Amino acid sequence: MEKKLYERPIIRPLNTGLMNKYGNRTEYMPVTHIEGASVKEMLKKYGSPLFVFSERQIRENIRSAKRAFETRYPKVQFAWSYKTNYLNGICSIFHQEGSWAEVVSRMEYDKALHNGVSGDKILFNGPDKTDADLREAIKNNSPIHIDHLDELYRLTEIATELNVKPRVAIRVNMDVGVYPMWDRFGFNYESGQAWDAINKIMATGKLNLIGLHTHIGTYMLSPNAYGVAGYKMADLAIGIQQKFNTTIQYIDMGGGFASKNTLKGSYLKGTDIVPEVAEYAEAICTSLLNAGFRNNDLPTLFLETGRALIDDAGFLLGTVIANKRLSDGRKATILDIGVNILFTSFWYDHKISPAQEFGSHTEDTVLYGPLCMNIDVVRENVTLPPMNAGDNIVIHHVGAYDITQSMQFISLRPAVVIVDKMANPHLLKRSETLEDMQRNELVPEHLKHNKN
Amino acid sequence: MKLRKNVAISDSGFIFNPSTGDSYSVNPVGMEMLTLLHEGTPKEKIKSQIMRDYVCDESTFEKDYYDFTLMLRNYKLLEEDE
Ligand SMILES: Cc1ncc(COP(=O)(O)O)c(C=O)c1O
Numbered sequence: 001m002e003k004k005l006y007e008r009p010i011i012r013p014l015n016t017g018l019m020n021k022y023g024n025r026t027e028y029m030p031v032t033h034i035e036g037a038s039v040k041e042m043l044k045k046y047g048s049p050l051f052v053f054s055e056r057q058i059r060e061n062i063r064s065a066k067r068a069f070e071t072r073y074p075k076v077q078f079a080w081s082y083k084t085n086y087l088n089g090i091c092s093i094f095h096q097e098g099s100w101a102e103v104v105s106r107m108e109y110d111k112a113l114h115n116g117v118s119g120d121k122i123l124f125n126g127p128d129k130t131d132a133d134l135r136e137a138i139k140n141n142s143p144i145h146i147d148h149l150d151e152l153y154r155l156t157e158i159a160t161e162l163n164v165k166p167r168v169a170i171r172v173n174m175d176v177g178v179y180p181m182w183d184r185f186g187f188n189y190e191s192g193q194a195w196d197a198i199n200k201i202m203a204t205g206k207l208n209l210i211g212l213h214t215h216i217g218t219y220m221l222s223p224n225a226y227g228v229a230g231y232k233m234a235d236l237a238i239g240i241q242q243k244f245n246t247t248i249q250y251i252d253m254g255g256g257f258a259s260k261n262t263l264k265g266s267y268l269k270g271t272d273i274v275p276e277v278a279e280y281a282e283a284i285c286t287s288l289l290n291a292g293f294r295n296n297d298l299p300t301l302f303l304e305t306g307r308a309l310i311d312d313a314g315f316l317l318g319t320v321i322a323n324k325r326l327s328d329g330r331k332a333t334i335l336d337i338g339v340n341i342l343f344t345s346f347w348y349d350h351k352i353s354p355a356q357e358f359g360s361h362t363e364d365t366v367l368y369g370p371l372c373m374n375i376d377v378v379r380e381n382v383t384l385p386p387m388n389a390g391d392n393i394v395i396h397h398v399g400a401y402d403i404t405q406s407m408q409f410i411s412l413r414p415a416v417v418i419v420d421k422m423a424n425p426h427l428l429k430r431s432e433t434l435e436d437m438q439r440n441e442l443v444p445e446h447l448k449h450n451k452n
Numbered sequence: 453m454k455l456r457k458n459v460a461i462s463d464s465g466f467i468f469n470p471s472t473g474d475s476y477s478v479n480p481v482g483m484e485m486l487t488l489l490h491e492g493t494p495k496e497k498i499k500s501q502i503m504r505d506y507v508c509d510e511s512t513f514e515k516d517y518y519d520f521t522l523m524l525r526n527y528k529l530l531e532e533d534e
Pocket of ligand 1: 125215218254255257304308
């Protein structure tokens with residue numbers, strides 16, 4: 001007789017009375033391939049853990065977002081938010097699709113130049129721009145988004161010294177009925193600071209005010225908030241038109257559209273409650289079109305959408321190291337994926353799929369990483385089929401911020417690959433080596449004598 | 453080690469503990485172990501039967517049997533005089 005396939009024995013309480021024996025099956029469909037490329041083969045070739053991106057998904061995201069806006073508004077320009085994911089290969093896809101670059105530091109600025117973006121298509125945001133950064137941006141004709149008065153005055157001085165008129169926008173923050181209000185960046189609308197800053201710029205005549213910028217927050221679940229923001233931005237632009245007879249070239253509505261991840265503690269899944277990009281587009285475009293611009297004066301609409309364009313295109317593949325039983329009887333599974341490479345686990349309950357076939361039974365499990373630290377929890381409670389050491393898992397929706405915010409800690413960071421349309425994986429980044437890590441380390445001469 | 457006598461096991465993998473009113477579900481390997489325990493089968497016998505019927509090596513069995521019985525004790529499904 002042929003032996004049956006073995007699955008670890010499990011017993012699971014049915015105490016809620018609502019739970020069905022099979023749970024929510026769709027949540028745990030095995031994911032054996034990503035865009036046609038085998039999970040197991042990729043892990044074998046590139047090591048575990050491994051970040052995998054889908055080129056098709058990225059292109060589809062940016063194309064459908066563009067469509068959502070372009071069918072509602074005549075002049076639209078996306079700028080890729082570098083901080084969301086600045087792997088050069090990823091940025092290149094967005095640039096191929098026509099996106100400009102949105103950067104918030106000199107490092108990101110130089111990266112955008114390195115990726116072939118011309119200076120006049122790099123939006124320079126953020127509170128931290130040194131004089132050298134400002135000079136570089138002026139030289140390359142990049143739009144500089146002024147964050148605070150200190151920057152405004154410094155930039156005015158530099159412009160005077162160089163006898164040039166830099167292209168600038170001001171960043172505006174405002175109350176859009178959403179808490180917390182992001183009022184630490186830019187100039188406030190309601191208190192009149194934004195209008196004061198505009199008046200200061202116009203009064204000196206040293207800077208060329210071409211745009212207005214806002215970014216009302218991130219993972220914003222309310223399209224309506226963008227409608228409110230659109231009206232307030234348009235109000236400023238029309239005010240400028242009326243008082244100074246100057247047409248603002250663009251209104252930049254920033255980023256912040258929610259991705260389909262599920263926020264921690266949320267009862268409903270992200271996929272069920274997150275608005276479509278089209279709903280944000282409708283709110284923004286309606287507010288601008290109805291604001292009272294004369295037809296020829298409609299400003300170009302800039303979007304700096306980050307997470308909504310990349311989150312669902314990124315996967316993190318990993319391996320089960322061991323199973324444990326905690327003192328209170330809960331099941332714990334240890335993965336080779338730690339929170340140092342999955343920073344977003346602090347605010348999302350990521351969807352997790354086994355990468356191999358399994359039976360119909362599941363159990364509640366805590367998923368831990370390998371970091372030897374108490375905070376290293378990938379999921380506090382997830383229902384999964386029993387998995388054995390050596391089995392593989394796929395974590396979904398990790399395309400945004402996990403790579404850029406990853407930390408090197410106790411082990412080397414993993415490789416990143418992208419699967420093309422022909423199901424071929426290509427390396428975007430090799431896994432780290434000890435040499436990479438120690439490249440900038442020095443040991444002073446007097447510390448070199450080792451007694452052992 | 454023995455299962456409480458009054459614990460009811462249905463063919464479809466549902467377990468009911470009348471002393472507490474709790475019910476549980478088990479997967480096929482769990483079902484087989486539970487049934488054997490219910491019959492008072494000694495561990496060595498359970499091991500040889502599972503290893504005969506399934507693709508399972510000894511260390512896997514030991515590890516999983518230990519964990520499974522830990523859970524049974526946790527859910528108060530085992531005789532106390534064990
Ligand atoms: C100025 C600016 N633009 C765009 C973004 C991208 O935001 P998101 O990823 O939420 O779309 C951010 C992120 O914080 C930002 O600060």
